[in-house]
Amino acid sequence: MAEFGEILHISEAFLKRKSGEFDVESIFFLNLSAYGIENLGCIGQCVALENLDLSGNSISQLQPLSSLCSLSHLDLSSNRISNLDGLQTLTSLACLNIAGNLIPSFDTLKVLSGLEKLMELRMKDDNRRLTNPICHCVDYKSQLLKVLPDITILDGERVSGPGSELFRMYAEMDKTIEGLKSVCENRISSDAKPRSWLSQEDLKFNNDDLVKSSEDFDAHSELVERSTKGLLNDCLQLLKTFDNQLIKLHLELEST
Helix, strand or coil: CCCCCCCCECCHHHHHHHHCCCCHHHCCEEECCCCCCCECCCHHHCCCCCEEECCCCCCCCCHHHHHCCCCCEEECCCCCCCCCCCCCCCCCCCEEECCCCCCCCCHHHHHHCCCCCCCEEECCECCCCECCHHHHCCCHHHHHHHHCCCCCEECCEECCCCCHHHHHHHHHHHHHHHHHHHHHHHHHHHHCCCCCCCCCCHHHCCHHHHHHHHHHHHHHHHHHHHHHHHHHHHHHHHHHHHHHHHHHHHHHHHHC
């Protein structure tokens, strides 16, 4: 918790203490993360604000933010927000984080459609395990981009513009490699499971048992080698495709 304790309601005195400014209209940056804030109070008086962090509070109403026309970066993650009314007037807003809230539908996002400078939006954060109800919808990404087609970075992923193809290639490579590793592990564990050592049965071995163990070991080694080669070949193909995409992007950037 911050040094001023739990602040349920933002007051002018609190803003001055937190920023060190004598005039709230002179505040350009504010970090009000994890103060237990429920009511934004007089935050709207900070008309020069450009960067505002309100993450980790208990905010549900955003109307007091409507006068912050200079605000370019806004972090509202981990609150209790279910509607975005009040943000439609933030004409300078370029980056918005609302992960970890209660956004129920894509219609809720329509109030952001008039914000021409809004390029980066975060609705979920896998690293912090933050999400919104709409993030679980089928075709979440494509449906959101229908509502907000000008977004270039969604949930940390570049979805349009220069570099988007490369980002998708990286993601596809990671997904494919993880899938191949899983397949290899499953094959090894199911098709060539090593025998348990020092069981009662193993203590009663004979010459045939020794031959069988040797054959099992050879089969296991062959399976590992074959699976590894297959994994490397698939990775090589992905790298070739990635290289072609990189060359294509380079040519596009040179022509612009």
